[in-house]
Amino acid sequence: MDTLLVGLAGVVALSTPVVLATLGEILTERAGVINLALNGTILLSAMTGFAVAVNSGSLLWGFLAGGTVGMTVALLVTFTSLTLGQSQVAVGFVLTLLTRDLSYFLGNPYMGKQGPRLPHWPLPVLQDIPILGPLLFRHDLMVYLSYVVILGMWFWFFYTRPGLILRGLGERPAAAYVRGARVRELRYLYAALGGFLAGLAGPAYSLSVKAGWKGTISGLDGIGWIALALTIFGGWHPLRGALGAYLFGLLQWLSLVLQPQLKDIPSQVLQVAPFPTMILLLLFVNIGNTEWMQRTLAGLPPEVRRLVERALRALQVSPPAALGKVFREE
Amino acid sequence: MRVELRNIHKHFGPVHANAGITLTFEEGKIHGLLGENGAGKSTLMKILSGFYRPDDGEIYLDGQRVSFHHPADALRQGVGMLHQDPLDFPVMTVLENFMAGSPGGMVPDKRKARKSLKTLGEQFGFHLDPDATVASLTVGERQQLEILRLLWLGARVLIFDEPTTGISAQQKERLFQALRQLASEGRTIIFVTHKLYEVQELCDTAAVLRLGKLMGRRTAPYDLDDLVKLMFGRVLKMERKPAVPLGEPIFRVEDLAVESARVRIRNVYLEVRAGEVIGLAGMEGSGQRYLLRACAGLLRPTSGRVWFRGREMTGRSYLDFYQAGATYLPATRLEEGLLPGLRVADHLVLTRGSRGFFVNERHARDLAQEAIRTFNIRGRPDSMVEALSGGNQQRLLLSLLRPNLSLLFLEHPTRGLDMESTLWVWEQLLERCRQGTAIFFMSSDLDELLNYSDRILVFFAGQVSAPIPAEELDTESLGRLIGGYGFVPVEEAQTMSVGEAAHAR
Ligand SMILES: Nc1ncnc2c1ncn2[C@@H]1O[C@H](COP(=O)(O)OP(=O)(O)OP(=O)(O)O)[C@@H](O)[C@H]1O
Ligand SMILES: [Mg+2]
Numbered sequence: 064m065d066t067l068l069v070g071l072a073g074v075v076a077l078s079t080p081v082v083l084a085t086l087g088e089i090l091t092e093r094a095g096v097i098n099l100a101l102n103g104t105i106l107l108s109a110m111t112g113f114a115v116a117v118n119s120g121s122l123l124w125g126f127l128a129g130g131t132v133g134m135t136v137a138l139l140v141t142f143t144s145l146t147l148g149q150s151q152v153a154v155g156f157v158l159t160l161l162t163r164d165l166s167y168f169l170g171n172p173y174m175g176k177q178g179p180r181l182p183h184w185p186l187p188v189l190q191d192i193p194i195l196g197p198l199l200f201r202h203d204l205m206v207y208l209s210y211v212v213i214l215g216m217w218f219w220f221f222y223t224r225p226g227l228i229l230r231g232l233g234e235r236p237a238a239a240y241v242r243g244a245r246v247r248e249l250r251y252l253y254a255a256l257g258g259f260l261a262g263l264a265g266p267a268y269s270l271s272v273k274a275g276w277k278g279t280i281s282g283l284d285g286i287g288w289i290a291l292a293l294t295i296f297g298g299w300h301p302l303r304g305a306l307g308a309y310l311f312g313l314l315q316w317l318s319l320v321l322q323p324q325l326k327d328i329p330s331q332v333l334q335v336a337p338f339p340t341m342i343l344l345l346l347f348v349n350i351g352n353t354e355w356m357q358r359t360l361a362g363l364p365p366e367v368r369r370l371v372e373r374a375l376r377a378l379q380v381s382p383p384a385a386l387g388k389v390f391r392e393e
Numbered sequence: 394m395r396v397e398l399r400n401i402h403k404h405f406g407p408v409h410a411n412a413g414i415t416l417t418f419e420e421g422k423i424h425g426l427l428g429e430n431g432a433g434k435s436t437l438m439k440i441l442s443g444f445y446r447p448d449d450g451e452i453y454l455d456g457q458r459v460s461f462h463h464p465a466d467a468l469r470q471g472v473g474m475l476h477q478d479p480l481d482f483p484v485m486t487v488l489e490n491f492m493a494g495s496p497g498g499m500v501p502d503k504r505k506a507r508k509s510l511k512t513l514g515e516q517f518g519f520h521l522d523p524d525a526t527v528a529s530l531t532v533g534e535r536q537q538l539e540i541l542r543l544l545w546l547g548a549r550v551l552i553f554d555e556p557t558t559g560i561s562a563q564q565k566e567r568l569f570q571a572l573r574q575l576a577s578e579g580r581t582i583i584f585v586t587h588k589l590y591e592v593q594e595l596c597d598t599a600a601v602l603r604l605g606k607l608m609g610r611r612t613a614p615y616d617l618d619d620l621v622k623l624m625f626g627r628v629l630k631m632e633r634k635p636a637v638p639l640g641e642p643i644f645r646v647e648d649l650a651v652e653s654a655r656v657r658i659r660n661v662y663l664e665v666r667a668g669e670v671i672g673l674a675g676m677e678g679s680g681q682r683y684l685l686r687a688c689a690g691l692l693r694p695t696s697g698r699v700w701f702r703g704r705e706m707t708g709r710s711y712l713d714f715y716q717a718g719a720t721y722l723p724a725t726r727l728e729e730g731l732l733p734g735l736r737v738a739d740h741l742v743l744t745r746g747s748r749g750f751f752v753n754e755r756h757a758r759d760l761a762q763e764a765i766r767t768f769n770i771r772g773r774p775d776s777m778v779e780a781l782s783g784g785n786q787q788r789l790l791l792s793l794l795r796p797n798l799s800l801l802f803l804e805h806p807t808r809g810l811d812m813e814s815t816l817w818v819w820e821q822l823l824e825r826c827r828q829g830t831a832i833f834f835m836s837s838d839l840d841e842l843l844n845y846s847d848r849i850l851v852f853f854a855g856q857v858s859a860p861i862p863a864e865e866l867d868t869e870s871l872g873r874l875i876g877g878y879g880f881v882p883v884e885e886a887q888t889m890s891v892g893e894a895a896h897a898r
Contacts, residue, residue: 223501224498230485243468
């Protein structure tokens with residue numbers, strides 16, 4: 064039992080950077096901007112955060128540097144699209160490649176160096192709650208910060224006035240505009256904030272769960288793409304996005320744990336298993352959209368149909384309608 | 394509040410959308426703003442509501458000079474606008490839409506907003522479920538929500554940009570009542586339209602725009618011919634479809650059924666002859682689109698059989714229908730009909746150009762020039778299609794049709810078009826009928842249905858009637874059927890459908 068709990072607590076810790084990156088992207092995309100540079104961003108901010116922390120001896124500066132890298136990349140994407148009118152997708156792709164290579168190149172001097180690491184800081188009182196305590200409250204500050212971000216973002220989206228406008232921003236900027244929003248400024252602002260969060264994911268690895276910088280073998284390459292997929296899987300909803308990130312962490316952990324038991328299955332299969340599993344989940348989420356499903360539903364008795372329809376609708380996700388589209392105020 | 398516009402100018406690139414317009418709107422009255430497609434009505438109203446900034450000119454409210462930098466500025470000063478397509482958030486709930494953009498603290502007071510929505514709604518007979526998503530509302534209900542929202546935020550000047558497009562007759566009645574009530578409370582109402590009978594029914598004054606200029610101002614009662622002349626420079630009349638000799642039967646459905654969660658269309662027997670026009674009448678969302686799409690192979694019918702030009706086409710896809718000589722023109726021109734982001738010339742190359750691998754730019758331009766000339770499109774070969782006005786998009790779509798069509802499916806062929814464009818579109822369509830094209834069209838315009846159809850199918854609450862010859866109907870009786878009075882779905886009138894089948898044979 065205890066080993067299981069410890070393992071699961073490890074999943075929570077290991078998923079934290081993915082949670083941060085996913086939520087950052089959710090925030091950005093809700094405002095209508097796609098930041099496809101996430102993958103490179105995480106690598107570059109991991110390297111930068113580590114380098115700064117090593118040189119300054121300050122963890123705080125390390126995290127701030129990582130966040131700033133994320134914010135800068137996000138602002139570049141936003142600037143080239145909102146102000147220069149270029150494609151967000153194209154710029155994001157180029158930047159993701161650029162930042163990745165940059166991190167490997169600039170990170171060379173820091174390869175394998177010893178650096179500071181965020182200390183464990185079990186929360187008094189909370190850590191003694193049975194099960195939940197060891198699972199959630201015996202971690203470091205970044206993990207707690209991620210909880211705050213998850214709940215805060217959820218509250219911001221669905222319970223506040225600016226949150227209403229934010230959701231509208233990615234949906235119909237013109238409608239947000241007539242409701243008083245300064246569309247372009249707000250998009251810059253949210254893209255910057257989202258970028259900052261995604262940028263924190265880097266040092267959350269290099270100064271915490273996977274401390275240090277090991278270049279191409281850091282194992283961070285690909286995380287950004289996962290976070291982008293989780294943004295969709297989570298339906299641009301902070302709680303579902305975070306859930307998706309934890310689920311992905313769990314799948315990864317399972318494939319590690321189960322490896323000794325399932326000797327017949329090549330280890331490579333288990334390593335990549337979380338990916339197709341995520342795809343299957345995505346399919347399941349969108350099953351309500353298919354014509355086949357609609358037709359099957361039409362044959363059910365009305366009460367059952369209503370129930371199933373409601374369940375499917377709750378699962379279903381659709382992207383912010385104006386995602387990636389530029390809106391010009393006259 | 395008295396509104397004064399002085400010498401308003403607005404350019405969009407080479408287009409002079411507003412060329413020095415001076416107009417006054419007194420309070421407590423309903424003011425009509427008339428004009429053909431592209432006359433500059435929406436532009437002028439967007440300037441008044443702070444959505445656009447004028448290139449030149451001044452706005453005065455109660456004699457006070459104002460300048461708006463943002464729609465929110467205008468609303469703060471009391472000017473609110475309902476846009477041509479409702480500017481709301483379909484994925485959010487009614488209540489969230491109502492609250493979004495309202496002033497106040499960080500966390501909105503949902504309870505208070507809910508109460509305001511209810512009490513305000515009761516004043517006008519608008520009953521909206523605060524927790525329904527806006528996507529599930531009809532266009533009319535979305536409008537009602539917008540009206541309540543603007544009133545809640547204190548609008549004293551209300552601009553309605555073509556509010557009657559796509560709403561039911563009852564909703565229109567309720568809207569007009571609300572407008573009269575608002576005017577009697579001392580608000581200034583501006584009503585943008587190109588439908589003359591609405592101006593006649595509702596407006597105290599009417600201003601007519603044409604090509605960005607004010608052509609004249611009239612007060613009720615109006616001389617309609619005079620207004621038409623101001624709008625178009627000449628007198629226009631809608632006439633009945635001339636008798637076209639009908640040809641061979643070319644399309645037949647037997648025992649067709651289309652069913653979904655909301656729609657239960659059954660027992661449709663229909664035989665259509667070359668040159669015949671079948672109108673599909675009904676309130677928005679009553680199932681017309683389902684039947685139309687099922688007939689064209691865009692939607693798989695639940696059961697039944699379909700023949701087209703002597704071949705059984707049951708279960709075939711639209712592509713098969715298309716290759717056999719049918720074409721479908723959807724109502725959402727930009728979403729399904731045209732390709733936003735491509736130029737007029739590109740569209741012509743795609744549909745008419747040579748089959749070669751490379752695009753011959755010169756040829757493309759020539760094709761486009763010719764289409765622009767023959768179809769009277771206001772635009773240039775390298776205009777992006779999304780920059781064309783609705784009427785011109787429809788003209789372009791018609792210009793893209795192949796010459797020898799057997800069957801044409803149309804959703805709302807003249808929605809949003811002014812009278813001149815409407816007449817022009819039908820002239821083109823009837824010319825096709827003369828050449829043997831059969832037409833299926835759905836519309837919410839009773840006059841259009843009655844004037845141009847040979848037979849009409851009425852839809853109500855997801856069910857369909859037997860075909861009714863158009864000359865047996867008039868506006869009143871058709872209006873009643875659409876509203877469900879005296880409506881008999883075909884499945885409850887078995888004898889009629891058998892009779893119809895016999896008649897068709
Ligand atoms: N955002 C824009 N960019 C470029 N051109 C525009 C824009 N908005 C309007 N126009 C052009 O300005 C002219 C006036 O358009 P406007 O929308 O004001 O006409 P309207 O009278 O409202 O017509 P309709 O009855 O079709 O709604 C048209 O030629 C139109 O193509
Ligand atoms: Mg308009």
